[in-house]
Amino acid sequence: MVWLEPPLLLPIFFLASHVGAAVDLTLLADLRLTEPQRFFLTCVSGEAGAGRGSDAWGPPLLLEKDDRIVRTPRPGQPPHTARNGSSRVTVRGFSQPSDLVGVFSCVGGAGARRTRVLYVHNSPGAHLLPDKVTHTVNKGDTAVLSARVRKEKQTDVIWKSNGSYFYTLDWHEAQDGQFLLQLPNVQPSSSGIYSATYLEASPLGSAFFRLIVRGCEAGRWGQDCTKECPGCLHGGVCHDQDGECVCPPGFTGTRCEQACREGRFGQSCQEQCPGASGCRGLTFCLPDPYGCSCGSGWRGSQCQEACAPGRFGADCRLQCQCQNGGTCDRFSGCVCPSGWHGMHCEKSGLSDWDAGGASSKMKDSGRGLCGSHVSALIGPPG
Ligand SMILES: *[C@@H]1O[C@H](CO)[C@@H](O)[C@H](O)[C@H]1NC(C)=O
Numbered sequence: 542m543v544w545l546e547p548p549l550l551l552p553i554f555f556l557a558s559h560v561g562a563a564v565d566l567t568l569l570a571d572l573r574l575t576e577p578q579r580f581f582l583t584c585v586s587g588e589a590g591a592g593r594g595s596d597a598w599g600p601p602l603l604l605e606k607d608d609r610i611v612r613t614p615r616p617g618q619p620p621h622t623a624r625n626g627s628s629r630v631t632v633r634g635f636s637q638p639s640d641l642v643g644v645f646s647c648v649g650g651a652g653a654r655r656t657r658v659l660y661v662h663n664s665p666g667a668h669l670l671p672d673k674v675t676h677t678v679n680k681g682d683t684a685v686l687s688a689r690v691r692k693e694k695q696t697d698v699i700w701k702s703n704g705s706y707f708y709t710l711d712w713h714e715a716q717d718g719q720f721l722l723q724l725p726n727v728q729p730s731s732s733g734i735y736s737a738t739y740l741e742a743s744p745l746g747s748a749f750f751r752l753i754v755r756g757c758e759a760g761r762w763g764q765d766c767t768k769e770c771p772g773c774l775h776g777g778v779c780h781d782q783d784g785e786c787v788c789p790p791g792f793t794g795t796r797c798e799q800a801c802r803e804g805r806f807g808q809s810c811q812e813q814c815p816g817a818s819g820c821r822g823l824t825f826c827l828p829d830p831y832g833c834s835c836g837s838g839w840r841g842s843q844c845q846e847a848c849a850p851g852r853f854g855a856d857c858r859l860q861c862q863c864q865n866g867g868t869c870d871r872f873s874g875c876v877c878p879s880g881w882h883g884m885h886c887e888k889s890g891l892s893d894w895d896a897g898g899a900s901s902k903m904k905d906s907g908r909g910l911c912g913s914h915v916s917a918l919i920g921p922p923g
């Protein structure tokens with residue numbers, strides 16, 4: 542794969558402003574390429590030292606299919622793994638559609654920070670499709686998984702968790718063409734891979750989900766869940782063990798308060814989406830408890846739909862509320878006219894940034910970086 546425009550010097554500025562405890566690991570899949578021969582997965586690590594050689598001695602990035610729960614027929618020919626340096630690995634060259642269905646994982650980071658990022662691939666031709674592949678909820682919440690009927694079959698629907706029988710729904714129990722699994726008062730042990738399959742249909746036609754249950758109630762973290770989360774913005778999710786925000790692709794900062802330049806991702810906005818259509822069609826999977834989503838500015842089951850006017854961010858989950866003539870940018874939120882700043886362009890006068898804030902370099906380093914202009918309305922799960 543050709544990644545346009547190497548990141549040049551930007552990462553060095555960015556690393557200084559945001560060094561997180563969470564491993565900077567992204568697993569990307571191009572959802573538009575459903576032909577096995579063209580489909581590929583890429584895992585990118587933005588860990589400090591990448592590209593400068595110092596992590597070349599660390600444990601390698603591993604990207605592989607995880608057949609422990611979703612078992613598919615053995616591929617006729619194993620896919621091909623290609624490494625580019627120590628910070629990027631790509632798997633491609635699948636031989637049949639069933640090779641793609643199931644769970645893929647990328648493992649990166651060293652020592653205690655070694656982290657596994659999961660991606661769950663659904664067949665686009667399946668009988669049932671997930672409403673969204675990853676659901677992140679807090680301990681004690683009610684999780685609702687919804688399998689949408691794509692090709693109807695008049696048989697019961699079997700729900701499984703981690704591959705074991707869980708629940709049966711009669712085919713009459715579909716609500717608006719969806720089979721719902723409600724899980725009240727979820728606990729971290731309820732996390733796992735869930736599937737919905739028509740009785741006697743091929744497992745490849747199942748809807749596969751990933752449920753991530755944070756170890757604490759909303760807004761809390763720590764061993765006994767007594768610590769308060771920093772209030773992650775833009776759909777960032779508070780890590781239940783270290784209290785840090787795992788930011789959606791396209792956002793950065795300790796509270797995910799800053800938008801990256803369009804088409805960029807990674808903890809410090811150091812990576813660039815490949816190809817001319819930017820991040821269109823790509824799904825981004827990040828360390829738990831974030832899970833997977835489209836890139837900023839995109840939504841839909843194949844991440845190909847641009848946000849509707851007034852909406853922005855990963856999966857277009859956020860809503861702009863721009864005041865004073867601010868306009869909504871689907872990648873970064875409110876873009877304010879001169880003289881105004883703040884999340885909703887609600888503040889007048891010189892901004893913190895213009896006054897020489899610590900991160901003013903970020904704003905200067907690219908068109909539309911919009912550090913101080915972004916807005917957020919939707920609370921993250923954490
Ligand atoms: C490896 O990555 C560099 C930049 O990160 C890029 O210029 C180069 O084309 C890549 N090589 C391959 C074989 O993808």
Ligand SMILES: *[C@@H]1O[C@H](CO)[C@@H](O)[C@H](O)[C@H]1NC(C)=O
Binds near residue numbers: 702703731732733734
């Ligand atoms: C599924 O497996 C994971 C990892 O092995 C485990 O932590 C989790 O509790 C399991 N979930 C269920 C619902 O069995």
